[in-house]
Amino acid sequence: MQLDTKIPGGPLTEKWDRHRFELKLVNPANKRKFDVIVVGTGLAGGSASASLAELGYNVKTFCIQDSPRRAHSIAAQGGINAAKNYKNEGDSIWRLFYDTIKGGDFRAREANVYRLAQVSNNIIDQCVAQGVPFARDYGGLLANRSFGGAQVARTFYARGQTGQQLLLGAYSALMRQVADGQVTLFPRRELLDIVVVNGQARGIVARNLVTGEIETHSAHAVVLSTGGYGNIYFLSTNAMGCNVSAIFKAYKKGAGFANPCFTQIHPTCVPVHGTYQSKLTLMSESLRNDGRVWVPKNPGDKRPPRQIPESERDYYLERKYPSFGNLVPRDVASRNSKHQCDQGKGVGDTGLAVFLDFADAIKCDGKDLIEQKYGNLFSMYEKITAEDPYETPMMIYPAVHYTMGGLYVDYNLMSTIDGLFVLGEANFSDHGANRLGASALMQGLADGYFIIPYTIGGYLAGTPLSEINTSHQAFVDTALIAKERISKLLSVNGNRTVDYYHRKLGLIMWEYCGMTRNDHGLVTARKMIQELREEFWENVIVPGINLNFNQSLERAGRVADFLEFGELMIIDALARKESCGCHFNEAFQTEENEAKRDDDHFKYVATWEFKGDELEPVLHKEQLAFENVELTQRSYK
Amino acid sequence: MIKTINLTLKIWRQETSGAKGQLETYHASNISTDMSFLEMIDTINEQLTLDGKDPIAFDHDCREGICGMCGAVVNGRPHGPEKGTTLCQLHMRHFSDGDTVVVEPWRSRAFPVIKDLAVDRSAMDQIIQAGGYISVNTGGAPEANTIPIPQDTAEMAMDAAACIGCGACVASCPNASAMLFTGAKISHLALLPQGKPEAARRALAMVSKMDGLGFGNCTNERECEAECPKEISITNIARLNREFIKAGFFSSIM
């Protein structure tokens, strides 16, 4: 495997312009001769499908849900960043670029991040034109708020439903292309494998989730936008269907997997409350703009919060980080919550929670204003917990939320397999070791609306592609392997359910490869996963048949992949002998317990190449060059 | 502290689209009142699986009330008894020990059952395909702040845009009409200046598509508004009607 970033030459600010000029163009009349498969209809896949179809490509779009509008992007609450500087606070493309690089703890590629900041403004224009009802000021112009540790207000939002509204925008553009016949839609389909012919991605094998049939589809290029893999932890804020399977299958077919251990744990989620629990709910981090985080000063203090006097409370974020206070970045906030709970200061029945208190904000701004800002979040909290956050502080705890790792892509967003492009959360590209709030939506839409439409053209125009269809042997063989695996899953017929294994795997990952890590724990975890995987294949029970709607079978396939992929995350975590962003190895910390990077040895993207089921993956390094920003130790004091 | 209840469930089981279905009885014991309704079904499914039986199929994904994937009729009410709540956000504390709970799929000619509680709602995508968009290609957008939109207007558009496309309005309507869903989209776009140029064509196309797909007419029963988990207002149907009449009026010149 050869890593080639394809970063264009020239000054940072001119690279993208220059690249667009240098990319070959597909003659408009020829575009209809090219078929493109897009897997996933979240912000990345939805926007890509629509934009490619508008250009004239024949697009085939796949998703697991019954409608493209239900992709997991729909759940994003907080907002989307752009460098519009509408607030006149001195924001700029350069500042958004710099914040993203720094927030990612200097483990992302400068050129990609700069381009992301450049196109951020076009995204807002595009979405407004589509009718996305962003929040507005009294004068009728777009409103902004500050979010997730940014010191400028650059976040655009639509109540607490920003992801929903952006996705409905992309979905409507996609539906328009479906009506035009430019996009053929394949909902309730799950990708089972990628088909590679002569080293080029030329199609996919998918399961029709309603009938159970295995289908093959060919194309000239394949775009994966299948989202993140946070569900490996079983409990996460991700939707139930989120999985690693699509990108993991691509990895096994030769696509490098970059930084798999970089996972983000979000600080403000509703704490775990029972063993039956199926997922965790995020409470938007915008709450930290007005809520104050605290724990009792004395370990084991179980008094109701309102009975704990001010003098016996520890507002630990304000105390430790006087300039950022409650608005420190996510990784810092999460680790601090864990630290407090580890000291026995956690609150609630489980002791695994901290308070997020709005009493002062309500006193200062009035209940009405707080309700206007956070009403829907407060009522969501009340629905889940039956507690009223206007009266009693919320209880929150960190939960797995986002995966910065993903398939390795070059500047064109192409993986190490020719013709296989990867967009959105599924790639590794822009967030380094930690993602800033409101920047995943921005990246998904940047990739789909404004990057892939150009770069895929460059590939299609400049690459000889043989004429093939699904009768090619590679399709037949790949489909056969997929079918065999399904038969195998159905035939184990043991006596433990799929969820049993998923929960167990989740606990291992959370304990040893979660907010903090250490070498001993990681080594232990790797062994535990291997054992669990072995047991899964001997003892799992998957009811029902293949040729029908079978949700247990769907889950079984995904969990089987997680059971392999978990090991890769651990291998990656073990190999990175430093702490950076969300990867916190206890052996590498500053005196103030912050992540301590080792730029001399680990300033690289760790990309793993699959060598076979029984063999260790091989590490390839993309050395990151920082020519435009100075590497500093993050400090939020 | 943790409270648990026992329930008798009568759940619709139907093997495939063409098969005949029936209600089957299940006993759920020690159900924590902090569980969501879907987690309660998960628990039953775990047991069914261990007993070598086929678990109950039901659609779900986000489990936080936003994707619109979940939904079933619980004791005659789409998404169950709580106002403004999707099935995934309905918690078991709203049920009492000893209750019998009947769970059925959405029923509508336009939503064939796939299996058990899962139905095919692709007809709703087809309504959107008929015109539920603003025709703007990627790249062709003007600077976002060139069109100021009064805050009230934007908020009204957002109220309508909050629809999650779950189909409960159809399931609750005696005529199986999709007017609330369609009206919400038509309103969202017609309220905004960007959506005005196509408003007439959009209203005609979406309404005629809806009729063609076998959804019924609106006779003002207002069940949809009562059951909508996002509390989409029935004023959106009035707005649809206005747009539709305007469109019919102008259609001669279009």
Ligand SMILES: Cc1cc2nc3c(=O)[nH]c(=O)nc-3n(C[C@H](O)[C@H](O)[C@H](O)COP(=O)(O)OP(=O)(O)OC[C@H]3O[C@@H](n4cnc5c(N)ncnc54)[C@H](O)[C@@H]3O)c2cc1C
């Ligand atoms: C609760 C929550 C709140 C968030 N809030 C914010 C926020 O405020 N701001 C922000 O910037 N980011 C936020 N994020 C992150 C952001 O929402 C996601 O990173 C982003 O939406 C991912 O978009 P995507 O298009 O890459 O993937 P997704 O939206 O996850 O879409 C994945 C698509 O791939 C399909 N798919 C997956 N696997 C397969 C397969 N095997 N076969 C076929 N299809 C498949 C799915 O059906 C789906 O259509 C939030 C995330 C969560 C969990």
Ligand code: SF4
């Ligand atoms: S209008 Fe309400 S009930 Fe109907 S689809 Fe939309 S959210 Fe569901």
Ligand code: FES
């Ligand atoms: S599962 Fe998404 S709305 Fe209920």
